[in-house]
Amino acid sequence: MTHPLSLSLPEVIALTDEAVIVLDVQSHELKFASARARDMLDAPAEADNTIRLTDLLDPDDGRLLRFLGDAATVSSPLIARVRRRSDGAVLTMKGHRVTSAEGDPSILIALKGNTELSRRFRLLAEKIAALDGEIVQRRAAQEQLSQNAATLQRMLIAVRQMSEIDTKDAAHLQDALDALRIGCQRPSAFIIGVEAGRLIVMATSGALAPLFETGSQLDVPGGLTHLLDLSETDCAEALRGALLKVARNTCDLTGLTVWPLHILMLPKAFLLLEGGIESGDEASILVETLSSLMSRASIEADLRHSQKLQAIGELTGGIAHDFNNILAVVLGNAELALDHATDPDTMPLLAELIGDIRDAALRGATLTSRLLSFARKQTLRPEILSLNTVLRDLAPLLRRATGAMIDTEIVGAGGLWKTRLDRGQFETALLNLTVNARDAMPNGGRLTIETANTRLDAEYAAQHSEVRPGQYVMVAVSDTGTGMSLDVIREAFTPFFTTKGVGQGSGLGLSMVFGFVKQSGGHVKIYSELSHGTAVKMYFPRELTNDNTETDLMAPAFGHRSSAQGHILLVEDDPALLRQAERTLRVLGYTVDTALSGEEAVVLLRSTRFDILLTDVVLPGGINGARLAAEARSLSPGIKVLFMSGYTENAIVHHGQLDPDVELLSKPFTRDDLARRLRVIAKADQR
């Protein structure tokens, strides 16, 4: 049902609040614009009607004008999407031609804001685009992450390799440069630095390395100081030019980048890397590591030098002190001798003075001899000897040296192997040890000197780098003196180190023993416990020439592994030794429980049945080895007991620490020693 109505556009708009505009078809000026349309177009106030639609909308590459042209030709609406000029907001514009009552054509346009649907489509499209962008970004990030991880791994390897380099090694700089170059994947690398005032090629690595000789001097006017004043580019150019002059062949150095190396905070060298600087961060970290290494090398070299100077100083001081004493005696007595030289009545006195001079000269000679011994440059006259024979001959002298307050026992093992050494030096070494033992027992005590055949196995040799595994003749000097602390033991062989008062010891006794034993191909070891005593053991290689003694006695009784059975309680206060012995026992096939003290051991003995108690003689706390053994026999009748000690069996018994009939294993023992002794006591009735 339609009836012709004559309604003005503003009347309709006032009711509907639509965004409607009427345009001139030619000029596109706004003939009418509803309030909502003006609002949507960001148009000026209503009074200004001369504004054109094309001023308010984006021309959109001519599409707007084409749309308006098309809309002017048709009375049915066309539709298009347009953008607001002020902010680019999207509007939907529907328009067609209308003709006024007077016949004038216009374009009637209805505007709509972004419809919900298109807004959703656009949001969806934007989200999809954003997701696409994020996927691209994530892929890029993942790729970058993978590259970073690989780079990091390379760098870690390089840094670790550089940190493990021994700076004492002459090739340490070369090794470091190789690691650095591989770490940052550069084809070639150089270290340029100053040595003895000359700017030189200190190290080269990579493809260009064969063209340059390490140590080549570089001709750069002003040297390092001048280079440090230059900009990075000029410095690189100066070094490139200098390197080209010393290259064995023509080469291209245009790709070199320069990094200053700070040694102990000061720039003292340059690292030159071939290749771009795109991976500058990783290179800078490796450059820092190289700088640290060079700083460390510098500090360690300085330290070694200062230690050397200190040692020389100590040596010089010690020698000067001793020689001054000797010279004082020589000089004083010589002057006295000169005073009495013309007086025939003073001949006896003169003889005495000259005797003192001779003694002083002999002391000087002894000092020189000891120094040479320590330096292992003493002229030795080795001969094949039985040390039992030497001991027997020396026994009176040794007993005299120890004095009446000390009970001395000398025990020579039966069937002792021969050894080859300088008898005189051996006697001096033994005398030195005896005197040391005597001095450690000012209030008397017991001294045991004994010999034994022994074998130092590969395991022991592995723990003592200077020892070669094999058969040895052992001479042990044990005392019940004051003992030594670990610090004193560590320094005992150092020349001029002494715990004795001024004038009482030269500090060369043990260092002479050390030098002599080493020069004889042997090994020396100190066991000591404060307030208990000290045992010094010298091992000399067995001499097989013309030695008819049975050798089978010391042949390994067991293989490396055994199927031994039994439950052993191992008691030892030294944790490292405890672990080592425990491992050995397990290898031999025993079940092992361990304790660090007698008290711990007693607790175990109360709860567990053991076949064998293997215990150190000296233990901390109130329960020593002997008491522990008694406790064990009480708690577990039939248990077998084997003692261990750094002292020899004779020394232990002689010093009254154990009964004479006990089983004792002397440290250090080999695995074979331990296996043999355990097997023997397992088979025997417990005494």
Place this chain on the structure above:
Amino acid sequence: MKLDLEKVEPIPGFDKDEFMRTLIRELAGILEDTVGVQEASAYVNHVGLLIGRALNRDYRAACATDRLDQEQIASALVHLKKRIDGGFSIEQVDDDMIILVNSACPFGDKVVGRPSLCRMTANVFGHIAAENMGYARVGIKEAFARGDTRCRVSVSFRHLQTEPAADETDFFGSLA
């Protein structure tokens, strides 16, 4: 057993033409359902006008003239619809009007229920006619899309001062 689809009667699926018609019908349907028939018609108006412009250029070139006369316009419209399987025939041609009737819609049965597609015909015809005659009023009096048994399209060249009816659209020659 392997099935030879080429030998199955009737042949399943679409040929190229059926595929394109179906595609356009479905697009028009979604557009009508989404923005409404009026808005969809406005979109199709715009498309039809652009196609009409291109076809006008072609037919002028084919007739070697820069302005088609009424006979040429009627022939062009019939030829066009025939080429696209429209099946139009001229019912009337005189100085004032051309009336064409159609026994088959170019969109076939795909047009049924999609009245916005009729705007394609109206705009193509109207634009070609107005560009050459200065003015045209196109009325679609009957349409398959509206459920009629045929299409009947009138193209009037006489510029009436009356408002076009609901099924009519006025077209004017471009101002350029």
